[in-house]
Amino acid sequence: MSSSVAKSSVGPGALQLEEIRPEALTASDLARWRGFLAAAPDLGSPFLDPEFTQIAGQIAPNTRVAVLHRRGEIQGFLPFQRRGATLQPLAAPLNDYQGVVALPDRRPGLDVLLRRLGASGAWVTGWIGPAGSVTGLSPASAALVDLSAGWDHYLAGQSLAHPKFFRDKGRVRRRIGATFARYAVTDDDRDGACLAELVRLKRGQLHRTGQHDIFRCGWTRDILAALLARPRSGLHARIATLRLDGEAAAYELSLVSDAMQHFWVPAYELRFAAHSPGMLLSLDTLQTRRAQGAVLFDLGSGPERYKAYFGNAARPVLTGFAYRSDVAASRLMAGDRVGGKLRRRWAVIEACGDYASGLSRGAGAMLRLSRARVRGGADDHHRS
Numbered sequence: 001m002s003s004s005v006a007k008s009s010v011g012p013g014a015l016q017l018e019e020i021r022p023e024a025l026t027a028s029d030l031a032r033w034r035g036f037l038a039a040a041p042d043l044g045s046p047f048l049d050p051e052f053t054q055i056a057g058q059i060a061p062n063t064r065v066a067v068l069h070r071r072g073e074i075q076g077f078l079p080f081q082r083r084g085a086t087l088q089p090l091a092a093p094l095n096d097y098q099g100v101v102a103l104p105d106r107r108p109g110l111d112v113l114l115r116r117l118g119a120s121g122a123w124v125t126g127w128i129g130p131a132g133s134v135t136g137l138s139p140a141s142a143a144l145v146d147l148s149a150g151w152d153h154y155l156a157g158q159s160l161a162h163p164k165f166f167r168d169k170g171r172v173r174r175r176i177g178a179t180f181a182r183y184a185v186t187d188d189d190r191d192g193a194c195l196a197e198l199v200r201l202k203r204g205q206l207h208r209t210g211q212h213d214i215f216r217c218g219w220t221r222d223i224l225a226a227l228l229a230r231p232r233s234g235l236h237a238r239i240a241t242l243r244l245d246g247e248a249a250a251y252e253l254s255l256v257s258d259a260m261q262h263f264w265v266p267a268y269e270l271r272f273a274a275h276s277p278g279m280l281l282s283l284d285t286l287q288t289r290r291a292q293g294a295v296l297f298d299l300g301s302g303p304e305r306y307k308a309y310f311g312n313a314a315r316p317v318l319t320g321f322a323y324r325s326d327v328a329a330s331r332l333m334a335g336d337r338v339g340g341k342l343r344r345r346w347a348v349i350e351a352c353g354d355y356a357s358g359l360s361r362g363a364g365a366m367l368r369l370s371r372a373r374v375r376g377g378a379d380d381h382h383r384s
Contacts, residue, residue, distance in 0.1 A: 015108060016069040017116045022057025022079070022090075025050065025065065033077055036101050037259070042128060042315070044259035045298060047089075047097040051235035052255070053079040056091035056223050061353060063090050066117060068102065076102025078113060080122075083350040087114070087122040091223060092351035093214050096142075096262065096300050097317070099128035110134050110322055120327040123347045126301050127318040134322035142301040143311030144260075147290045154286075157312060165309045169283070172276050179275075180244045185284045187292075188232075189239045195221075195228060198239060198251040201267035212345055217352040224253060224265070237264070240288075242281040250277035250384075252285060260296035261289060273384040279306060286310075321347070 025033075033050040037043055046052055057063040057079070066078040078100045079090035089095035100107045109132020114122060124137070131137055147154050159166040176183055199215050206213050215221050230236035235257045242250045250268035254261050263285075268278045286297060299307045301317050321343055 014070070015075070015112070015116070017113075018067045018069065019064045019117070020067060022053050022063055022065055025054065029067070029074070029077070032074055033101055036076060036103060040102070040104055042104070043099060043101060044296070045097045045128075046235055046255040046257035046259065046262050047095050048079075048099065048101055048128075049235050049257045049259070050077075050101075051230075051257075052227075053077075053090060055226055055230070055235070056094075059219050059223050059226060060091040061219070065090075066113070068100065068108070075106050076100045080117075081351075082119070083347075085118075085120040086347075086350070087117065087119045088347065088351055089123070089125060092123065092125070093348045094220055094223060094264075095125065096264075096298075097126040097128060098124050108132075111324060114322070114324050121321060121323040123321055125319055127322075128315075131318055131322065133325045135325060137318040137320045137322050140301045140317050140319045142315040142317055143299040143307035144313040144315055145286060145297040145299065145310055146295065146313045147286065147297070148295050151287050151290045154290075154312065158309065162309045169276060169279060172280065176244065176275055176280075182243070182245050184243045184246075185240065185281060185288065186243075187238065187240045187285055187288045189241045190228065192225070194239050194241060194248075194251065195225060195253070197248060198253060198265065198267050199224075201251065201269065202265060205267060212348045212352070214348060214352055220352065227255065228253075234258075240281055240285045242277050242284070244272065244275070244277070247272075249275065250281045252278070252281055254285075256294075260298050261294055262298040263300070268384050276384055278384045282306070282310065 030050050037048065053063075053065060057065070060081060062081045062083070064080055064082065066080065068075040068077070078098075080087045080098070081090050081092065082088075089098045100113070107129045109130040110122060110124075110127065111132030111134045114120070114134065121136070122134075126140070126142060127137065145154070155166075199221055203213050203215050206215075224237060227235070227237035228239065232238075235255075237253055237255055240252045240254070241248055248269065249272035251266065252263060253265040255264050256262070263282065266278050266282075268281075289297075298315075299311055301315075301319060
């Protein structure tokens with residue numbers, strides 16, 4: 001290991017942290033990283049794969065890896081990026097999971113990491129592992145789909161658990177059959193035009209729902225393109241597409257590793273919304289990929305309703321803004337009244353580095369969204 005950026009330690013037998021750039025990881029480091037993952041099933045996510053850190057780390061700004069040592073032995077790795085005194089996920093706002101890649105009994109709390117890295121707090125979208133004495137985090141549950149028993153077994157179980165939802169999707173399929181001559185799903189569109197269309201639709205959705213345009217900064221799209229170009233034998237992204245009479249109705253970009261497939265960036269054409277193209281595409285993708293040998297799928301920890309219908313397993317995580325206990329006390333004394341939604345918006349703007357336009361556009365978008373919600377007109381922010 002080389003190219004050290006910074007070191008933090010408190011004694012010869014204590015935990016030591018060394019900050020390096022992702023590209024400074026050696027072949028030995030990567031082998032140890034993969035060994036930790038193999039021994040820790042709870043860390044099974046493409047976002048914690050070392051290849052994601054290497055690929056995204058070359059594109060996203062201010063990326064680092066904290067290498068944890070004790071008595072000269074590497075104990076774990078933590079990918080992250082700095083935004084002032086705050087730690088963010090590496091490649092935020094695209095990254096859905098964070099944690100120290102280490103053996104389960106050797107993972108320090110997030111409070112220890114913040115002190116050693118000289119940070120006052122951290123924004124986490126899905127923290128796996130101990131948090132320690134930090135304040136501000138909330139427990140959440142990420143929805144998983146386990147198809148190890150086969151597609152038919154899964155579909156029968158979910159249909160029994162959620163009969164109304166699956167009966168409705170059956171009616172939608174029959175209506176589509178009566179309306180369109182051709183219904184076609186592809187699970188791995190590599191044409192750059194598909195990515196361009198997906199990003200265009202997603203940006204429109206973000207605008208309609210009052211969220212920050214995470215693709216305006218450019219490098220977020222570059223990460224998706226780099227992952228989409230990867231060989232299918234390792235970590236890569238793939239786009240599934242649903243076409244009705246030859247027209248693209250929905251897209252879904254997934255991040256795939258040996259551990260699982262993470263449903264990541266969905267988008268659909270509004271004119272097809274009545275046909276639930278996003279829902280049907282997800283179901284068809286699960287069935288197709290199971291036939292190809294994939295078993296585990298991750299839907300993330302967001303609040304979208306469809307996850308309750310699709311998920312048959314779960315992963316506990318922590319989300320929110322973690323502050324060291326001493327910092328949290330000082331913030332309360334100073335009268336910190338920043339709301340959760342505004343804090344999340346600012347974290348996304350910080351991650352994208354789109355400060356001026358993000359704040360000005362964000363103020364207008366939040367006003368439009370509040371008006372839409374009063375009228376009942378805000379569309380679903382994930383998929384139809």
